[in-house]
Amino acid sequence: MSDLSYVRAEMLPERAPPASQVGFVGWARQNLFNGVGNSILTVLSLIFIWYVVSFLLSWAFSPTWNSASLSECREIFGAESGHHAACWGVINDRWQQLLFGFYPNGSEEGTSDLRWRPILAFLLLFVAVTPVLFNMISRRMNWVLLCAVLGLTSLYLGGALGIVVGLALIAAGAAIGYKALTADKTARAAEIEAGAKRLPNPLIFSAIYPFIAPWLLWGGSLWLPIGAALGFVIGYFVFRFLAPIAGSLVGMIVAVLVALVWWLLLTVGFADLMQSIIPIGLEPVESRDFGGFMLSITIGVVAIACSLPIGIVLALGRQSDLLIVKALCVGFIEFIRGVPLITLLFVASTLLNIFMPPGTNFDIILRVLIMVTLFAAAYMAEVIRGGLAALPRGQYEAADALGLDYWKAQRLIIMPQALKISIPGIVSTFIGVFKDTVLVSIIGLLDPLGLSNAIRADQAWNGVVWELYGFIALLFFIFCFSMSRYSMYLERRLRTDHR
Amino acid sequence: MSSITLETHADRSKMEVSDEVAIEIRGMNKWYGAFHVLRDIDLTVYQGERIVIAGPSGSGKSTLIRCINRLEEHQEGQIIVDGTELTSDLKNVDKVRSEVGMVFQHFNLFPHLTILENCTLAPIWVRKTPRKEAEEIAMHFLEKVKIPEQAHKYPGMLSGGQQQRVAIARSLCMRPRIMLFDEPTSALDPEMIKEVLETMVELAEEGMTMLCVTHEMGFAKEVANRVIFMDAGQIVEQNEPEEFFNNPQNERTKLFLSQIL
Numbered sequence: 097m098s099d100l101s102y103v104r105a106e107m108l109p110e111r112a113p114p115a116s117q118v119g120f121v122g123w124a125r126q127n128l129f130n131g132v133g134n135s136i137l138t139v140l141s142l143i144f145i146w147y148v149v150s151f152l153l154s155w156a157f158s159p160t161w162n163s164a165s166l167s168e169c170r171e172i173f174g175a176e177s178g179h180h181a182a183c184w185g186v187i188n189d190r191w192q193q194l195l196f197g198f199y200p201n202g203s204e205e206g207t208s209d210l211r212w213r214p215i216l217a218f219l220l221l222f223v224a225v226t227p228v229l230f231n232m233i234s235r236r237m238n239w240v241l242l243c244a245v246l247g248l249t250s251l252y253l254g255g256a257l258g259i260v261v262g263l264a265l266i267a268a269g270a271a272i273g274y275k276a277l278t279a280d281k282t283a284r285a286a287e288i289e290a291g292a293k294r295l296p297n298p299l300i301f302s303a304i305y306p307f308i309a310p311w312l313l314w315g316g317s318l319w320l321p322i323g324a325a326l327g328f329v330i331g332y333f334v335f336r337f338l339a340p341i342a343g344s345l346v347g348m349i350v351a352v353l354v355a356l357v358w359w360l361l362l363t364v365g366f367a368d369l370m371q372s373i374i375p376i377g378l379e380p381v382e383s384r385d386f387g388g389f390m391l392s393i394t395i396g397v398v399a400i401a402c403s404l405p406i407g408i409v410l411a412l413g414r415q416s417d418l419l420i421v422k423a424l425c426v427g428f429i430e431f432i433r434g435v436p437l438i439t440l441l442f443v444a445s446t447l448l449n450i451f452m453p454p455g456t457n458f459d460i461i462l463r464v465l466i467m468v469t470l471f472a473a474a475y476m477a478e479v480i481r482g483g484l485a486a487l488p489r490g491q492y493e494a495a496d497a498l499g500l501d502y503w504k505a506q507r508l509i510i511m512p513q514a515l516k517i518s519i520p521g522i523v524s525t526f527i528g529v530f531k532d533t534v535l536v537s538i539i540g541l542l543d544p545l546g547l548s549n550a551i552r553a554d555q556a557w558n559g560v561v562w563e564l565y566g567f568i569a570l571l572f573f574i575f576c577f578s579m580s581r582y583s584m585y586l587e588r589r590l591r592t593d594h595r
Numbered sequence: 596m597s598s599i600t601l602e603t604h605a606d607r608s609k610m611e612v613s614d615e616v617a618i619e620i621r622g623m624n625k626w627y628g629a630f631h632v633l634r635d636i637d638l639t640v641y642q643g644e645r646i647v648i649a650g651p652s653g654s655g656k657s658t659l660i661r662c663i664n665r666l667e668e669h670q671e672g673q674i675i676v677d678g679t680e681l682t683s684d685l686k687n688v689d690k691v692r693s694e695v696g697m698v699f700q701h702f703n704l705f706p707h708l709t710i711l712e713n714c715t716l717a718p719i720w721v722r723k724t725p726r727k728e729a730e731e732i733a734m735h736f737l738e739k740v741k742i743p744e745q746a747h748k749y750p751g752m753l754s755g756g757q758q759q760r761v762a763i764a765r766s767l768c769m770r771p772r773i774m775l776f777d778e779p780t781s782a783l784d785p786e787m788i789k790e791v792l793e794t795m796v797e798l799a800e801e802g803m804t805m806l807c808v809t810h811e812m813g814f815a816k817e818v819a820n821r822v823i824f825m826d827a828g829q830i831v832e833q834n835e836p837e838e839f840f841n842n843p844q845n846e847r848t849k850l851f852l853s854q855i856l
Contacts, residue, residue: 490699490701490703491703493666493699493703494697494699494703494705496664496666496692497664497692497695497696497699497766498716498717498721498766499689499692499693499717499769500716500717500721504720508716508720509705512707513706516707590707592706592707592749592751
């Protein structure tokens with residue numbers, strides 16, 4: 097029998113992997129040409145992709161950008177090639193309409209170009225959401241963004257005042273930006289530690305934005321959004337006053353009721369009164385002039401922003417021990433999920449008026465917003481419930497054992513984790529809601545798809561299909577793809593295990 | 596069952612038991628549905644006592660200590676912790692919970708927060724301690740459990756033993772008068788059991804009132820001043836550790852000890 101004992105004298109050094117495993121060659125061999133069958137499939141796939149792409153490219157690259165009608169396009173690419181080339185003239189001619197619908201653009205007698213307002217609202221949206229969405233943007237850079245947007249707007253609006261204010265804002269923004277870029281991070285941190293003055297939190301602007309945006313879009317008296325914001329302030333103070341006396345639940349209920357009374361009965365009177373004393377306002381724009389991507393984005397953003405908190409409340413309600421709360425939440429969620437969105441939209445557009453007291457004018461876009469938001473919230477609640485169910489019981493127990501009450505435990509322990517788990521589902525719901533906004537074309541609102549029908553009704557563009565749908569699809573894709581990428585970024589950022 | 600021998604012998608000189616009552620349980624009964632899980636429990640724990648609760652699985656020992664901070668609700672009898680009776684009044688429950696620390700078998704650290712944030716969360720939000728002060732307290736206790744250098748890592752990046760020590764530090768940050776341990780070493784490798792037990796011994800040496808559900812009989816012999824044996828939801832036998840291990844009275848206790856020692 098041979099000797100079984102073995103003692104290693106020295107440890108082996110690390111060696112580089114063989115050339116066939118690394119670099120492009122290694123990658124291609126592993127992933128594309130791994131065996132005869134796979135090689136054949138790779139080649140066939142490449143041929144197929146080439147066939148499709150070359151067809152698409154020759155269709156897309158057609159010199160028809162400046163044509164004024166479909167027949168002119170046909171002349172440009174020749175009658176014999178038929179429909180094998182795109183007629184981009186329609187986009188050139190109508191892209192503004194696809195973006196803004198019939199928002200006043202100054203083309204009619206006695207109107208002025210108001211499209212800067214939705215553009216400003218859109219840009220401010222980014223300023224408002226950056227501090228919420230990204231944590232690597234510093235406080236100062238956010239104020240720089242805000243100054244830049246507002247400054248450029250005043251410059252655009254012009255007039256002596258506009259130019260002065262615009263230049264001042266841009267200068268202020270540049271100064272803050274310069275300071276932020278040149279300041280040493282650790283030195284700055286030490287200064288702040290020592291009690292140096294900081295710029296106000298940009299989330300303040302994020303909180304104001306929901307009141308500014310509708311005012312910019314619909315115009316009218318500035319006192320109306322201020323009145324709406326006052327409702328929250330009043331509710332807050334009622335809660336602060338009542339909570340120590342009557343308990344937080346009673347305080348909350350009374351605060352909500354008081355705020356509702358303020359909004360429904362008093363806000364309009366307050367706004368009219370203030371407007372008669374100090375008139376500030378923008379030229380009003382009717383809801384029926386809204387259209388195109390502006391409308392889609394408005395509905396989409398509102399539904400997305402409101403459905404998340406409502407969804408959280410519904411999900412918590414569904415898990416509640418309080419029987420009535422639970423029954424209400426389950427009933428709401430199951431009812432909304434059991435009804436198609438189109439049905440809800442029809443209810444919003446026609447039926448709701450029947451139940452309203454005669455003479456009330458309840459804006460159609462507002463009605464649609466409420467319906468789409470409720471619809472999204474019901475789905476959101478179920479997505480979040482999934483996240484809640486995935487949390488181990490131990491997390492609830494640990495939070496309880498430390499003496500955290502229900503709301504603190506939810507806010508600090510449970511929700512951050514449940515939401516993180518549900519990010520893919522939440523973003524899927526967001527994307528779905530955003531795309532569902534095109535359904536409003538069915539009740540006569542002119543979203544991009546509704547407009548594409550209107551454009552085709554024009555004799556010049558009768559028969560243009562792919563170009564319009566392609567353009568609309570491209571814009572939707574940009575928004576949806578960004579949301580999807582953002583969710584992946586967020587998941588990476590929030591991953592705390594095995595870093 | 597193999598038990599880990601502790602290298603350091605616990606210094607019993609400082610482990611004084613006072614006359615002050617920490618926990619008073621009188622005629623407590625609990626049911627899970629129709630299952631009578633705890634039966635007529637009477638137990639008085641004095642300030643400074645280290646009690647080890649042993650017993651076969653399903654005997655109700657975990658349920659008993661979970662009743663003490665009302666993670667489980669009892670249906671009959673009284674539980675009075677530090678002068679506060681546990682009733683359905685949530686204010687009393689929260690008061691007791693902030694006075695009583697708990698360490699779980701599976702650590703239950705909050706994975707989305709750093710070690711330091713895990714330790715400062717409750718002091719800041721429950722005790723309203725200023726953040727800076729809370730962080731100082733947290734670092735103090737992290738040093739005590741010998742992992743201050745991990746303060747800015749996340750729980751998922753730590754070993755099981757380290758996580759359990761963080762969990763102990765997290766409880767200590769609330770400055771509890773009583774600590775409950777629910778099988779703190781059952782989910783750990785032997786090497787790590789030792790580091791956690793040593794932390795617990797140190798805690799005992801400082802005079803903390805402790806109730807431990809554990810199978811570590813070495814720890815019981817070394818640290819406890821009283822061992823309680825439970826079976827079928829009732830306290831079968833309790834005694835000082837020496838008497839308990841050397842001279843068990845009840846047949847059930849004898850059988851249990853013969854199997855695990």
